[in-house]
Amino acid sequence: MTAVKKTSTIQENKQIALEMCPVTYVMEKIGSYWKPIILYHLSTSDKRYSEIKRAIPAITEKVLIQHLKQLETDGLIIREAKPVVPPHVTYSLSTSGKGLFPVIDAMAKWAIEAQKGIFV
Amino acid sequence: MTAVKKTSTIQENKQIALEMCPVTYVMEKIGSYWKPIILYHLSTSDKRYSEIKRAIPAITEKVLIQHLKQLETDGLIIREAKPVVPPHVTYSLSTSGKGLFPVIDAMAKWAIEAQKGIFV
DNA sequence: ACAAGTACTTACCCTAAAGTATGTATTATG
DNA sequence: CATAATACATACTTTAGGGTAAGTACTTGT
Numbered sequence: 001m002t003a004v005k006k007t008s009t010i011q012e013n014k015q016i017a018l019e020m021c022p023v024t025y026v027m028e029k030i031g032s033y034w035k036p037i038i039l040y041h042l043s044t045s046d047k048r049y050s051e052i053k054r055a056i057p058a059i060t061e062k063v064l065i066q067h068l069k070q071l072e073t074d075g076l077i078i079r080e081a082k083p084v085v086p087p088h089v090t091y092s093l094s095t096s097g098k099g100l101f102p103v104i105d106a107m108a109k110w111a112i113e114a115q116k117g118i119f120v
Numbered sequence: 121m122t123a124v125k126k127t128s129t130i131q132e133n134k135q136i137a138l139e140m141c142p143v144t145y146v147m148e149k150i151g152s153y154w155k156p157i158i159l160y161h162l163s164t165s166d167k168r169y170s171e172i173k174r175a176i177p178a179i180t181e182k183v184l185i186q187h188l189k190q191l192e193t194d195g196l197i198i199r200e201a202k203p204v205v206p207p208h209v210t211y212s213l214s215t216s217g218k219g220l221f222p223v224i225d226a227m228a229k230w231a232i233e234a235q236k237g238i239f240v
Numbered sequence: 241a242c243a244a245g246t247a248c249t250t251a252c253c254c255t256a257a258a259g260t261a262t263g264t265a266t267t268a269t270g
Numbered sequence: 271c272a273t274a275a276t277a278c279a280t281a282c283t284t285t286a287g288g289g290t291a292a293g294t295a296c297t298t299g300t
Contacts, residue, residue: 020175021157021160021161021175021176022160022227022228022231022232022235023156023157023160023224023227023228023231024157024231025231025234025235026156026227026228026230026231027153027154027156027157029234031152031153031156032151032153032257033147033151033152034147036143036146036147036151037141037143037144037147039143040141040142040143041141048276048277049276049277049278050275050276050277053277055140055141056141060258060259060260061277061278061279062258062259062260062278062279062280063257063258063259065277065278065279066257066258075239081277084266084267085265085266085267085268085275085276086266086267086268086274086275086276086277087265087266087275087276087277087278088276088277089276089277089278094239095239096234096239096240099230099233099234099238099239100226100230102222102226102229102230103223103226103227103230104143105226106220106222106223106225106226107142107143107146107223108142108143108146109222110146110219110220110222110223111142111143111144111145111146112142113219114145114149114216114219115142115145118219119195119214119215119216119219120216152287153288168246168247169246169247169248170245170246170247173247180288180289180290181247181248181249182248182249182250182288182289182290183287183288183289185247185248185249186287186288201247204297205245205246205295205296205297205298206244206245206246206247206296206297206298207245207246207247207248207295207296208246208247209246209247209248241300242299242300243298243299243300244297244298244299244300245296245297245298245299246295246296247294247295248293248294248295249292249293249294249295250291250292250293250294251290251291251292251293252289252290252291253288253289253290253291254287254288254289254290255286255287255288255289256285256286256287256288257284257285257286257287258283258284258285258286259282259283259284259285260281260282260283260284261280261281261282261283262279262280262281262282263278263279263280263281264277264278264279264280265276265277265278266275266276267274267275268273268274268275269272269273269274270271270272270273270274
């Protein structure tokens, strides 16, 4: 284990937070604006790179691929590339990623209810 | 369907995304690293400002209060201040905030399972 | 008189994330 | 020979969020 630098108080505290609060762990994995949105689109069906792009017009290609790589690294999604030209790459949820179904579902339900004004 | 303008900006595209993807709506409300963590701590019990602070040592006061204000503005939490000295301020989930229980719960469950290595 | 306690506020700085724009590989097709 | 199609890569700039540190208000306790 690498020694923690004196100056990294916040990192130390984050470690403590991780042990104390499960949600912190989730945030380390999908705690960004785009990741849950990407996961949502993959939760409805496996998709090619270009399909995700079309599904989320507001995201730039740089950011999209960046997040896809991170999600893959974190074991939440699986990338499958067919060695053809033009390239054919499909992304899908891994077992772990599928474990997030309840989270995504709950989000979607809340959003629909909130937009209907149910909580007013 | 509205035609997409060539010049369409990211804000416009975000608007479209909002209509197409419920999760986008959720992200507009709680799409940051800290907000779900704050909501988690409020979901276990109403808390004073200082209690939240202690529960999340990694967050700075500036950022904490910033997010609390935003969450209040967005109608997810309720701030109640007793006019005493020293101040006594309590934060709690609103009806809308409580509607996020399933999301928070699902996150916590996933985190626990993921940390146990269930998804490997 | 001074510190302690609570819940902030404010000014300044810094970095990580995001945006812009352009380039790359490969091959079938006109 | 040029173009189209797909899935990226990369260099550069900008911005928003977050971090640091210090200050404020008001009263009780020593």
